[in-house]
Amino acid sequence: MTTCSEYIESEFPHIDDDLKQYVEDVLQNGADDFQDSEEVYDAVGEVLQEVSTDKSELDIRNICNDLLRIMKPDIGDNKQNGQRKVLNAPVHLGSMAANLENNVDDIKSIWVMHRDDTLKVDSRKLEKAEAKLQEKQEKRSKDYSNKTVVIPVLQTATASQVTSKKEIKLEAKGNNRTQDIRIENFDIAYGDRVLLTSADVSLAFGRRYGLVGRNGLGKTTLLRMISSGQLRIPSHVTILHVEQEVIGDGTLALDSVLECDTVRQNLLKTEKELSNAINAGSTDPELSNKLTEVYAQLQNIEADKAPAKASIILDGLGFTSAMQSRSTKTFSGGWRMRLALARALFSRPDLLLLDEPTNMLDIKAIIWLENYLQNWPTTLLVVSHDRNFLDTVPTDILYLHSQRIESYRGNYEQFMKTKTEKHKNQQREFEAQQQHRAHVQEFIDRFRYNANRASSVQSKIKMLEKLPELKPIEKEIDVVLRFPDTEALSPPILQLSEVLFRYNAERVIFSDVNLNANLESRICIVGDNGAGKTTLLKIIMGILAPTSGIRHTHRNLKFGYFSQHHVDQLDMNVNCVELLQSTYPGKPVEEYRRQLGSFGVSGDLALQTIASLSGGQKSRVAFARMCMGYPNFLVLDEPTNHLDIETIEALGKSINKYNGGVILVSHDERLIRMVCKELWICGNGSVKSIDGGFDEYRKIVEQELEAQSK
Missing domain, CATH: 3.40.50.300 (P-loop containing nucleotide triphosphate hydrolases)
Structure with a gap:
C-alpha cells in the first residue's frame, strides 16, 4: 500500500493523517474484492470528496480508477493475455546460452527428430495462398469503406x-x-x-x-x-426555468445569487467607475451629476438590502453562513441545483x-420553500x-x-374532488344518452316500415343525428409495482451496536448508533442534507465499515439498494430489455419483459432506449433491475425522485405488501406516512428514534425554522 499512500499524498497534500490512514485501511482490506473503479468510489469516494476543495466528482472518480490500477495492475486495460509467470530467482541468460552451445548434441538427441520431407510446406503454394488472402482482405475493406455508417440520433x-x-x-x-x-x-x-x-x-x-x-x-x-x-x-x-445546475467556478455562493440582479450589478459597476474617475482628479461636473443619479437609483431598488435577501434565501435552502462564503466549484451537483433555485427566487422573473x-x-428546506412560495408575487x-x-x-x-x-x-386536494365529481357527472350523462339512444332506436326499428308512423320515425332519426356525440370517461390504468416474494429468515437479521463513524478525528458523523431490523421492519430515516443518512445506509449494507462498533447481519441477508443517483447511472444507449440482459445474462427475453412489466414498463416501452424515457419511467426500470436479484431486504435512498403521484402511491402499497425488510430515506411526507413504523432522525452527530412519528418531527422542524426567522 506504499504506492497508494504516495499517490493519495500527491493528490491530497493537505489530507489529515487519521483520514489518510482510514482510506488506506479501507483500500487494503478491500483490495481483493474490488472489481472496478465504481466499487472503489463507493468505498472511499465520498471521503475524498469531503477533503478536496478544488476537485469535481469526475476528478474523484478518475483518482479512484488510478488507485484501482495501482492495487490491481492486471485489471482493465493493463490485463495481459494468459497467466504471468513469476520467477523466484535471478536468471543469467549468458550462462544459459553457453550451456546450450556445449550440449547441443545431447539436446538434439532428445528433442530434434528427423522430419518427413513430405510434410514440408511448398513455398509456391504458400505465396499463392497469401496472395489470395490479401486479395480477400482488400475486397472486404473496400466494401466496408463504401458502406454508410448510420449513427442513431436521439429524437427531440x-x-x-x-x-x-x-x-x-x-x-x-x-x-x-x-x-x-x-x-x-x-x-x-x-x-x-x-x-x-x-x-x-x-x-x-x-x-x-x-x-x-x-x-x-x-x-x-x-x-x-x-x-x-x-x-x-x-x-x-x-422567463426563468430552473433546470440545470449552476456551473462551478471561483464565484462565492452568495455572489452567485447576487449576480442575478443585473440592474443592481450594472449600477454598482457604473458607481465604481465614476467614483474612481472623480478620485483620480477629474473636474468634469457631469460625473458628479451621474454619480448622484446612480446613488438615487441604487436607493430606489434598495440595493443595500440585496445581500441580506439573498442570504435569507440561501439559509432557507440549507446554506450555512460558512457555505455561503464558499466558491460554487466546491459544491456537489445537488447543492448547485439548490443554488440555481436560490438564484431564481432572488431574481423574481415574470x-x-x-x-x-x-x-x-x-424536509426542512421543503417546508421553508412551501412557506416562501405562498407569497410569490x-x-x-x-x-x-x-x-x-x-x-x-x-x-x-x-x-x-x-x-x-x-x-x-x-390546490391538489380540491382538484381531485372536483375531477372525481366531474368525471362521475360525465359518465352519468354518457350512460343516460346511451339509454335514450337505445330507446329511440328501438322505436325506429319497430315502426320503420309502418306507413302511419313514417313521419314520427323520420323525426326520431333526425333527432338522433343532432344529438352531441358523448364519449365514455377514459380511465387511467392503475399503476402497480410488484416486489418479489422472499423466504423467511430466523432473527437476528440486522443489528448495529454502538456504531461510530467519522472521516477524521475532528468530524464525527454519528456515534452510539443502535439499530435493529427484521423482515417486518419499515424504518424511515429523516434529517438535513449532509447529516449522514446515505453514509448510514452504506454502513448498514457493509459498503463502509464503522470506525467502531459492531455490525451483524444474517448470513442469507441479500440487500436490494436503490441509490438516489441510481437513475443517472443507467446506460442511456440501450433499451430496457438489453439493460436487464447486461446485468443478469442468460435468461429468456420473456423473463426480462415480465420483470419490467411488473413495474409498469410493458409493451413498446420496454424496447425504447433508456435515454428516451421520462425520469419516472427510468426509476421504474431501476426498480426492475434491483429486484431481479430477488433481495430480501430493501434499502431505498430517495426512491420518489421523478415518480408521479400515482406511482408513489403504488410504491407505498407495494412496500406494505412486501414480505422483506425495508429501510427508507425519503423527504416525501405522504410516502413516509404510508409505510413508516419507525422514524429515525439523523443529525447532530447521532441517529435516534422519535416517538410520535412524522407529526412530531414536522413540529420540531417548524420550530427550528421559526427560531431562524427571528
Whole structure:
C-alpha cells in the first residue's frame, strides 16, 4: 500500500493523517474484492470528496480508477493475455546460452527428430495462398469503406402553434403589455409520438399553477418548450426555468445569487467607475451629476438590502453562513441545483418555471420553500409529484392527460374532488344518452316500415343525428409495482451496536448508533442534507465499515439498494430489455419483459432506449433491475425522485405488501406516512428514534425554522 499512500499524498497534500490512514485501511482490506473503479468510489469516494476543495466528482472518480490500477495492475486495460509467470530467482541468460552451445548434441538427441520431407510446406503454394488472402482482405475493406455508417440520433421534441393576427400586430407594435400569458392551439410531439394536440394554457399573473399528470406525458417537455421560445409568449415577459445546475467556478455562493440582479450589478459597476474617475482628479461636473443619479437609483431598488435577501434565501435552502462564503466549484451537483433555485427566487422573473424543485431538498428546506412560495408575487408554473407541496403552494392545477390540458381552481386536494365529481357527472350523462339512444332506436326499428308512423320515425332519426356525440370517461390504468416474494429468515437479521463513524478525528458523523431490523421492519430515516443518512445506509449494507462498533447481519441477508443517483447511472444507449440482459445474462427475453412489466414498463416501452424515457419511467426500470436479484431486504435512498403521484402511491402499497425488510430515506411526507413504523432522525452527530412519528418531527422542524426567522 506504499504506492497508494504516495499517490493519495500527491493528490491530497493537505489530507489529515487519521483520514489518510482510514482510506488506506479501507483500500487494503478491500483490495481483493474490488472489481472496478465504481466499487472503489463507493468505498472511499465520498471521503475524498469531503477533503478536496478544488476537485469535481469526475476528478474523484478518475483518482479512484488510478488507485484501482495501482492495487490491481492486471485489471482493465493493463490485463495481459494468459497467466504471468513469476520467477523466484535471478536468471543469467549468458550462462544459459553457453550451456546450450556445449550440449547441443545431447539436446538434439532428445528433442530434434528427423522430419518427413513430405510434410514440408511448398513455398509456391504458400505465396499463392497469401496472395489470395490479401486479395480477400482488400475486397472486404473496400466494401466496408463504401458502406454508410448510420449513427442513431436521439429524437427531440417539436412544437407548433397557431397565433392570431391580432396578437402578431400587437407584438409588432409593442402595445402588448399584459402580464397574463395565453398559449392557444398548440401541438407538441416527441419524434412520432404526439404529446399534446390543440391544447390551450392560460396563466393569470400572480397565480401559482401546479402541472400534474402521469410520467411520460410531456410535463417537462412543455416547460422546455415555453422556456426555449418554441411556444410564443409576449416578448416583454421574463422567463426563468430552473433546470440545470449552476456551473462551478471561483464565484462565492452568495455572489452567485447576487449576480442575478443585473440592474443592481450594472449600477454598482457604473458607481465604481465614476467614483474612481472623480478620485483620480477629474473636474468634469457631469460625473458628479451621474454619480448622484446612480446613488438615487441604487436607493430606489434598495440595493443595500440585496445581500441580506439573498442570504435569507440561501439559509432557507440549507446554506450555512460558512457555505455561503464558499466558491460554487466546491459544491456537489445537488447543492448547485439548490443554488440555481436560490438564484431564481432572488431574481423574481415574470414567469418562474420549476421542475421537481423538492427533489434536491430535505424536509426542512421543503417546508421553508412551501412557506416562501405562498407569497410569490409573480406567476409560477411548477411540476411536482410531492402531494403535500401541491396541497400547500398552488392556487390552480393544470391537469395533463389524453393529449390535452384541463384547468382547475384550488390546490391538489380540491382538484381531485372536483375531477372525481366531474368525471362521475360525465359518465352519468354518457350512460343516460346511451339509454335514450337505445330507446329511440328501438322505436325506429319497430315502426320503420309502418306507413302511419313514417313521419314520427323520420323525426326520431333526425333527432338522433343532432344529438352531441358523448364519449365514455377514459380511465387511467392503475399503476402497480410488484416486489418479489422472499423466504423467511430466523432473527437476528440486522443489528448495529454502538456504531461510530467519522472521516477524521475532528468530524464525527454519528456515534452510539443502535439499530435493529427484521423482515417486518419499515424504518424511515429523516434529517438535513449532509447529516449522514446515505453514509448510514452504506454502513448498514457493509459498503463502509464503522470506525467502531459492531455490525451483524444474517448470513442469507441479500440487500436490494436503490441509490438516489441510481437513475443517472443507467446506460442511456440501450433499451430496457438489453439493460436487464447486461446485468443478469442468460435468461429468456420473456423473463426480462415480465420483470419490467411488473413495474409498469410493458409493451413498446420496454424496447425504447433508456435515454428516451421520462425520469419516472427510468426509476421504474431501476426498480426492475434491483429486484431481479430477488433481495430480501430493501434499502431505498430517495426512491420518489421523478415518480408521479400515482406511482408513489403504488410504491407505498407495494412496500406494505412486501414480505422483506425495508429501510427508507425519503423527504416525501405522504410516502413516509404510508409505510413508516419507525422514524429515525439523523443529525447532530447521532441517529435516534422519535416517538410520535412524522407529526412530531414536522413540529420540531417548524420550530427550528421559526427560531431562524427571528
